[in-house]
Amino acid sequence: MTAGARPTPPTEPPPFPVFAGVLSYLIPGLGQIAQGRVGKGVMFMVILLGMFFLGQAMGNWRNVFMPPVDENQGNPIGKALVSVYNRWHFAGQFWIGIAAWPAIWQFYSPPSAAPPGDGQPGFWHDYQRAPRNAAEEREINEFLTNSDKSPDLGWVYTVVAGMLNILVIYDAIMGPAFIFLPRPEGETGEGIASGQPASAGGAAS
């Protein structure tokens, strides 16, 4: 990068930050797109949702769920917190937004809900559903035991995607968290720091 092309911090905060933050939580990158930073937004969307769904596929679509808790656990929020405490993965996966909401819906759905159609459980009926009984748990454990390490890497993908989306939400609310880049050799003077006014150029739109 030449000295003339050095990045400059944005002069003003991004428009409608809170709304954009909510949008970026719901669907990664949507807030940036709404703010006019379309290129960045699309990149976030493709990479993060791609990672999340690839991770689910690697885990045979059974690695995003909230485990059931004791019915006497208390209020719904308390039950959810206990569930996440029992399976920390979802604390990271949750931040991917709508893509992880089926797990919440399944968590609060009554366990006796009948499968649709001919009585055989379909993909969407089981999507992001926790194992309901010992037999289903055994089935998942056998899958994990008889597979290579891909299913383990699968949940890592889903958690990493969710955690990265926290940064994306921050970017939608606060704008880019501008940091120093090393100054090219031979160039003197202060580096460019966050908050310094300067004209923005070549923005990722």
Added chain:
Amino acid sequence: MIRATLFAASIYWHLPFLVLAISLVYSATRYDQWDAIFHETFRWGLRMFGFMVAIAVVLYVVALLI
């Protein structure tokens, strides 16, 4: 079967893609200009690979000693 063929080769094939994706997203939350994003992506990618290579060397040495 197809899924197994696609993913069973080695999980280490995922490493470069994971590093690229993570450093690209991280860098894009730091800058708005594409050239700065790519520059920062390269730097973070290099750091992460360097860190993992260092860990791999340490584990290899430990494995040799034990």
